[in-house]
Every structure is written in structure tokens, then in C-alpha cells.
Amino acid sequence: MSEKRTGVFVCHCGNNIAATVDVKKVAETMAQEGTVAYSQDYVYMCSDPGQNAVIQAIKDNQLDSVVVSCCSPSLHEKTFRDNAERAGISGFTCEIANIREQCAWVHKNRDEATAKAIKISRSAIRRVARNKSLEPIAVPVVRKVMVIGGGIAGIQAALDMANGGLEVVLVEKLATIGGHMLQLSETFPTLDCSQCILSPKMVEVSRHPKIKLMTYSEVKEVSGSVGNFQVKILKKPTYVDPEACKLCDECTVVCPQVVPNEHDLGLTARRAIYIPFAQAIPASYTLDEDACLGLNPIRCGKCKDVCEAGAINYDMRPETVTENVGAIVVATGFDLYPQEKILEYGAGNVEDVLDGLQFERLCSASGATKGHVLRPSDRKEPKEVVFIQCVGSRDPAQHCAYCSKICCMYTAKHARLYKHHVPDGKAYVFYIDIRSGGKNYEEFVQRAMEDDETMYLRGRVSKLHRTKDGKVRVMGTDTLTGMNVEIDADMVVLALAMQPSKGTEEAARVLKIGRDKDGFLAEAHPKLKPVESVTGGIYLAGCAQGPKDIPETVSQASAAAAKVLGLLSQATLSHTPTVARVRNSHCTGCEMCVTACPYDAIRLENGKAVVNEVLCEGCGSCSATCLRAAIEVRNTSPLQVNEMIEAVLSF
Amino acid sequence: MSEQQKYEPKIVAFLCKWCSSAGSDLAGVSRIQYPANATPITVPCSGSVSPMYILSALKKGADGVLVSGCHIGDCHYMEGNFLARRKLHLVKELLQFCGVEENRFRMSWVSAAEGAKFAEVVKEFVEDLRPLGPQEKLKAKRA
Amino acid sequence: MINVQDIRDTARDLLAKGEVRAVIGWRAGSRGMAAEPCVITKPEEADSLVWDPTCYHNLALNLVNDRKELRHAKQSPGAPIGIVAKGCDARAIVVLLQENYFKREDVYIIGVSCENSGVLDEKKLATQLKGFAPTAAAFAGDDFSVTTAKGENKIAAREVMADRCLECRTPFPKENNTALGEDKTGRDIEPQFAALQRFEAQDEAARWDFWQRQFDRCIRCFACRSVCPMCFCDECVVDSIEMKIAPETTAEEKANRIRWVERSATRAENATYHMTRALHLAGRCVDCGECERVCPVNIPLRLLNNKMEREAREAFGFEPGASIGGPSLVASFRDDDPGEFIR
Secondary structure (H helix, E strand, O other), X not given: OOOOOEXXXXXXXXXXXXXXXXXXXXXXXXXXXXXXXEEEEXXXXXXXXXXXXXXXXXXXXXXXXXXXXXXXXXXXXXXXXXXXXXXXXXXXXXXXXXXXXXXXXXOOOHHHHHHHXXXXXXXXXXXXXXXXXXXXXXXXXXXXXXXXXXXXXXXXXXXXXXXXXXXXXXXXXXXXXXXXXXXXXXXXXXXXEHHHHHHHHXXXXXXXXXXXXXXXXXXXXXXXXXXXXXEEEEEOOOOEOOOOOOOOOHHHHXXXXXXXXXXXXXXXXXXXXXXXXXXXXXXXXXXXXXXXXXXXXXXXXXXXXXXXXXXEOXXXXXXXXXXXXXXXXXXXXXXXXXXXXXXXXXXXXXXXXXXXXXXXXXXXXXXXXXXXXXXXXXXXXXXXXXXXXXXXXXXXXXXXXXXXXXXXXXHHHHHHHHHHHOOOOEEEEEEOOOOOOOOOHHHHHHHHHHOOOOEEEEOOEEEEEEOOOOOEEEEEEEOOOOEEEEEEEOEEEEEEOEEEOHHHXXXXXXXXXXEOOOOOEOEEXXXXXXXXXXXXXXXXXXXXXXXXXXXXXXXXXXXXXHHHHHHOOOOEEEEOOOOEEEXXXXXXXXXXXXXXXXXXXXXXXXXXXXEOOOOXXXXXXXXXXXXXXXXXXXXXXXXXXXXXXXXXXXX | OHHHXXXXXXXXXXXXXXXHHHHHHHXXXXXXXXXXXXXXXXXXOHHHXXXXXXXXXXXXXXXXXXXXXXXXXXXXOOOHHHXXXXXXXXXXXXXXXXXXXXXXXXXXXXXXXXXXXXXHHHHHHHHHHHHHOOOOOOOOOOX | OOOHHHHHHHHHHHHHOOOOOEEEEEXXXXXXXXXXXXXXXXXXXXXXXXXXOOOOOOOHHHHHHHHHHHHHOOOOOOOOEEEEEOHHHHHHHHHHHHOOOOOHHHEEEEEEOOOOOOOEOHHHHHHXXXXXXXXXXXXXXXEEEEEEOOEEEEEEHHHHEOHHHHOOOXXXXXXXXXXXXXXXXXXXXXXXXXHHHHHHOOOHHHHHHHHHHHHHHOOOOOHHHHHOOOOOOOOOXXXXXXXXXXXXXOHHHHHOOOOOOOOOOOHHHHHHHHHHHHHHHOOOOOOOOHHHHHOOOOOOHHHHHHHHHHHHHHHHOOXXXXXXXXXXXXXXXXXXXXXXXXX
């Protein structure tokens, strides 16, 4: 220990620190420490002359370690570690003593603050005395990326990255890509046809030489870390060879099994063998195993008999494919908040009460009613339609606390679409308030009110029920007039909140990435890292991260793509070396650290724990769990912490 | 009585790097004043705080020990604070069982956005420790 | 009732067939009537095995020692070792298996149920006999018969049975290769943790007053640690003397052991030692009571361990020694672990 040569640099931060802390006294007191060979104070340590002074002092005094008593390490740890490197010693032998945010700025009494600054500095000196000179761990990078989710977010991210030169694997759970956007009729604020703008992108995906499309597939397991993930993908059998399928539709004609069509949200039916919609990508049929009369043993076999192309193969089996990728973009999207949970609006049991996506399918030219707005119960044109906003959202007591963000806009769109389809109809919108921030959004809502004469009623609907004459009675309050409102509507459309999709839940579990209180995937920083997950190399795009509309989704997808392109442009990544280290002599192989590790970074080999240094993030859960002091985090060892405790309690 | 007034509780505060240490930084940036009794030791995660650290601090004469981490669900390392919660629950129970004052050990969740809460936690802790006087039960007497 | 002959037959048979290389059991002791642990390797030694109320030792400790010897000699275990195990011994073996100390196939568990009985607390017996030395003893249902120089005495069993046996809920060794006796799992003669509850009813000052007297008394002979099958570490974190040196031990490690606890047997050091032990046994201690039995200064160590055991059960639904496959208490968590104490 006596040969240790630490340099201490105490910053005045102009007057920020010096006003409360006797900086000179701190520097002088630290000079007395056994391991300290050099100590100085300076007005702005982070200024050019300050930094140069550090470098010069390291060289002149053969310092092997550095403590800078200054502001928070989040600001200048990197600065001074770089200085240490420039002076020829390891950056990991430099530690920051935070005497500004955690001391000078929060105390007034000069003596107390000075005493505390001394303790903080001394504890950093003790720590650094046992810091090891470490080198960053170089991690080779796989220049391939996986996108989970084939909605607009996943499609956009995949195309951007593929066009940027990366190999892309796009994994989609359903039989086709397209996602919810493909269910939409028109999009706000321009009312252009959703399918018309999305289909070309879908085709581009299917034809792109750098994109490997895996539909009807699910990500089952992910290991590894940034730069090198191993992903196990389960490819479910479609029982139809897409190469051979001629899309002749003969198979659906003979299929005896009828089930609700998910693409039309149950407003239409499909057969067990089906194509989700005409423009599906890949353009092929899928045999829905669960709906089929039976494949093992074969109970029916009609589709195979009728298929002239010989595309149907009952012997297809689930297949697990392993892909090695350097980064992952999660674009697993949203589901609508289930109507069953809205008890006051009939919990989904009142006829002609639809959710927003069902209404889209009614308006869509390719939808259930071929573009005529007809209500499901009697297929008559509804003359009075009530739209209810904020259903399931902004209701912390019963449902979701958050604002679902897009419902004001899509309700305005629905009202307008309805009026365009049924010009003599009457549209009512119940709202709490209108949130129409966005380019041309407010104008769009105004047009819904003025051009399309939608009646906006400010207030909540308390309940609704079916009347004897086949109407839906909507009872609410107009809080602007203070009157109770009762409307016998032909149809009601609920603007249900967006919630994280089931796939988003699964992705979070498989990828071990955090979710926020509402279940959406958590970004690494709400402002500065909005597309990064907390795990390196995993990025977020679209509604999996939070409710958003199409333009915002596309921007986020492109942003995630840009991040991945940046990340994978490097040949190697560097990983912090302050990771766990096993003391073999003490390890008994009890596996407690293996269980405790949140990253699966520890495994047992020949009865001893072995750390995968690339996976390890250095959290120290293993170290605190180990009963035998057999594992510790480099440069934060229990020995160091114990000495820091002593320093903190030194007087 | 003058002895009593001079007594300033010494607190060792283990702060996780990502939330509570950042939260205390925010208290600083916001210039929220709080007593200087708690000296921080920044650790990677509340989950890295070994029960030994707490016993050691008390033995070395700490009047109070604070462990502060990210809120449940916000852990930078996903699960570290869950492990901390379980482990330190046992420490808390054991200390109380042995007759060490409940207020000697404290745990809090302070996010990076909760500068004011951090100041409040320290303030309250100091106030709760003051009437207890110096911690002598587990403090080693050195010759 | 277990017939000791069944234990002997089982052990003899296993040894004769070569299914085990040795059997750990109890034999008649050299000190008064108390049995002592033994390791037999020949079929003909089986007749020396005994089963009586003085078989209080946790034989899992001998299993640990056997494993240490093998490791030291760098030998592979070969055939499994047999062990006669009470309910608590078997639970200890489960914890050791949970921590991979050895493999399940390395041990052959001859389970013996304590049924409605248990083992003797010699201190209680001495009080009852008022100075007379016992020469033979047996539990028979609710009665305990003991022979002394003055003839045979009958004492109510509960008066002389070890506390942990009175509170025992799992007298049957569930983890076994073969089991003798009835499964009386779930019986408890006295409510579990009754003493703990009484203790906790006292206020903080009284609790500290009690414990400081205990901690003051400790001479740090480490008997509690030595007798504990869970304390199988080669180097103890709270022992500043014993140190495991291996070829890879760095000079710094040699020079700088963390001294969590100093050598001197003062109150603070002793308190830290015992608290650390309680924490390190949390979720691992099976309440075999051996630490308390061997303590030369009568520190009620079960109280500390019971506190942790009850906390593990009530707060985390955790039962030590219940299953081999389950995770360790402090290496795992549940989303709804209590957190009300956190501000």
C-alpha cells in the first residue's frame, strides 16, 4: 500500500463549491492520507488548464491513480478518465468524489460541508487505492439486426436498416406483415387510404435482398448481449408452401371449418385455411391448426385433395431457427384495451357497440361490408352514431391512467368518414377535451366539427343499453350546458385506449427489458434516449413503447434504425471491464449467484461459477448474495466498500 | 443537555448509482438544502449492498445506515432492487429482533427525478436519529 | 416405533451388496448413555448402530466432513455413502443438495422417522434427575423412561424432549432412499415459534438487554459454527484468522482480508458474528438445534435462527430444506415481497 501514489484534485467550480466548502482545507487534509502523493486545488478543474494540470501532475509525480473532488461523476467522470488515459494510466484508476451536487450545493454551514467533502474525498481515495488498471473488453459485432414485429414500425425500421446495408431478420407472429395499420381504412389528417400507402412498403420488404422475412414465427429465447445476441425463433408450420401456392383460393372453398376473421375483428368469418387478406405478404395461404378439423390424424384432408399446385403439406412441423444478430429492434405494437373490461358500456355484450378498429373495417373498401357503413346487427345504414372518447384511458380509478394520445384524432376521423359514407347521418362525439397537437391536426378536428357537422358534446357517457326498438340508448352529460343528454343511437363507437400488446409483454419477458408502470416497454431515458431500451443493443419502435400515431411511429422506427446503423458501423464494441470476478478458491458452486444474476451472465463450470464478462453489467447482485465472498465486482469489491465505510465514519 | 445538542448523527448512505445517487444530484442541482449528516457511498445497485456493509457500518460507529435504490420496476439492472428488498428486510428484522432501534436502519426508493424526496428522506432520518443519541449497541469500542 | 434392528439390517444389506461405501449412523457412545456419530464400512459393523433419544447429532455434518476429506484427497466419491437421517438431518441434506455440495446420487438416505417422539435435551434431563447420572433412556409414547443408579424412572416425555422436537412439524425424512417408521409430518406437540413469540412480546430495551447479555457471554469458541452442517465454507467471512490460500490467491488478498469481525470476543464483535451467522443461515437453517446444544455458555441460538426461519416463511413463503430444485432464499424474490418498510 505504501507504494501507492494517488493524486487528488479538488475543484472550486468557480464559487459553486468554494462558496460552501473550504476547498484548500480539503486538498491539504487529503495530502495527509497515506496513499496520496500529490494534492492540489484549482478554480475550474474541468477547464483546459485544469485538465492539463491533471495530466501534467500525473506525469511529473508518477501518479498511478487519481481522485477528482468536483461535480457529479455523471458530468465529468469521462473527462477525467480520458485525462488519466492521456497521461498514460488506466482510466479505471480515476474516481470522482462528488462534492458539489451531493455536498456544496445542498449545505450552507461551511464547517459541516467541508467535513463532509473531506469524508467523500477520503472515501474515494480509499477506493481508488485498490482500483485495478483495467482495459475495456472488446466485443466483436455481428452486422445483422433482428426486428420483432411486422407492423408499420417494424417495416419502416427494417427497410431503413436494410437500405443502410445491414442484414435484417424481420420476425412477425401473424401470417402476414402489416400490423394494425393495415386494418385502418383511412388515416388522419389527410384521409389517404391506409392500405395504399402501406402495401408498397410491404412488397418492398418481401423483395428486399437484405431482409429475411419470417412470418408466423415467434422469438422464444434471447441470449448474448449487444453486438452478439443469439436468438431462437420458433417458426410455426403454415402447412402451405408459399413458393408453390398459386393463390387460387380452391382450398378455402372446400374447407368446412368456419372461424371469425381476426383481420376484420370478427365482423367476417374465414375458413381454417385462409389468406388474411388479398395483399398479404407473404402472398400465401395458411392452415390454422387450431381451427382445422385435425391434422394428426388427418380428419378431413379436403384442401390437400383440391390443391392442384401441391402446395399443401400436412407434415410440416414447428421449426426452431437460431439467428445471430448484433442488435434488436422491438416493434411489437399495441392491442386495444379490451371492451369486456368496460362494464358501464356493456362489456362488449351490447350489439352495435363497436371498437375503433371494427369501425375501421366497416369503413374500409376491403372490409366486412365492402366499404358501406352498415351496422352489424341488421346490416342497415346507421343514421345516428355516437362516438365516445377516452374509453379505458385517463381513468386511474378503474382503467388506464394515461392518455392514449391518438383517440381524439381517430375519433374525429371516424366521425368524418362516417359523414362521408352517410351524408344524411348524425354524428355525436363525447369528449373530455380535445388533444390535437400535431401538424394539421387541429384543422382536421375543426373540419370534423364545421364541414362535417359533427356534434361535439363535452362530457362522459355514464352508461348505455340496448332498447326494445333496436337502438342503443346512450346516457351522458353535456357539461358545457349542464344538461343530461340521451341519444338513441343506431351505433356506438368506443375510442378504446391503446395498451401494450400481448406480444409486447412476451418480448419484454424474453428480452428481459424493463416495462413502465403501464406495461409499455421502458426507454433508457425519457428525453435523451427515447428509442433505446435499458439493455444495450435493444431498441424500441412504435406503440410497444407508448401510444403514438403513424407519423410518430415512423419517426421512432427510423430513429431506432439510425441508432442501430450507428452501433453496427463499428467493428468492435467496448464493454466496461468493471464486471464480476470469481475467486475460485472460495467458490463452492452453490449457484446462488447464478440464480441472482439478472443477466444470466454466470454459469457453473466444473463446480465453480464462471462469469461471461460480456453479459455481466457489474450490478453486484451476485456479490451481495454470495455467502462466501467468492464473487465481487472489479473496482467495487467488498474490501473497497468496507474501507470506504471506514473513511466515511472517520471523524 | 449541551452534549445532547452537540450530537450530530453520523449516517452512511449507500446510494445506487442510477436512481438514488442521480436523485441526490438533482437535489443538488435544485439547491434543496438538507442536513450534512449523511455521507454518500455510491454503489452500482441497491442489490449490491451486502448485509455485511450495514453491520460493518454500525460496528464502525454509524448512528444510522441508509440504503436507497430505484423504485421497484425501475432498477437499471431490472431485478437488483427486488433482491435488495428481500435481503435487507431480513437485516431490518434481525436488528429489531436483537433490540437495535428500528430507526437505525432505513431503506428508501428514490428515483433520479426525486431530488426533493431524497432531501426529505435524509432530513427525516436525521430527525428520527437525533432523539436516539449515539449508537453504542453495535459500535466496537477501540482501545 | 422404529426397531433398531431394521436400521442395522438396512445398513448391513447396503454394505454387503456394495451399494454404499460406508454408512453414517450413531453408535453407543463412550460418554455415559449418549450416542455418538460413527461411520461404518463393513457389514459386520452394522450391529453397532443404535437408535435412541440421544441420537441428537445432525449427521449431515458428517456427510459434509466426508465430502471435505474426499476433496482434500482429490478422490472421486465412487459408490454413494449411506446416512441414517432423522427429519431434520434429511432437511439439512436437502439444503446441501440445493447448494450443489454433493450430488443426490452420491448419498443414500436411510430415513428414520421420529414419529411422535424426538431427541433428548440433556440439560432438561439433568434438571429432572437432580444429579443422578442416567445410564439408559427410551421414549415410549408420552412417557420417557430413564434408568439411573436408583432404578428406573418415568418422566413425561415433553419434560425432557428437546424444544425443537416439541415444535417439529416434519419429523419424517421426506427426502430418502428408504424410510423406516411412520410419516407423522404435520404433527406438532407444541406450537412452533412459541418461545420466539414470547421473546418478541418484550419491548426493544428488554430485547437488547437480553441479547447484550448473550453477546457478552460468547467466548467465540465457534462451536456453533463447527457443528453446523451449513457452515461448510473453508473460510468463514466473519473469521479473521482462518484463511483459505490457493495457488490463485493474489498477494493483495493474502495481505488484505476483509475484517468484517475482529478477533476480540467483545460485545460488538460477538453481536456482528452472531447476526451475520443468522443472516447467512436464513433460508438454510433447518432448526436441528445443534448450535444451541453445543454452546458452552448456553446462548439461545435457536432464537436467532427461528426468527429468520419464521420471517422467511411469513414474508416470502419460503421453507428451508423443502425441495432440492427450489432457488435459495436470498438469491430469489417474488414481485410481491413485502416492501412497506421502504420509504
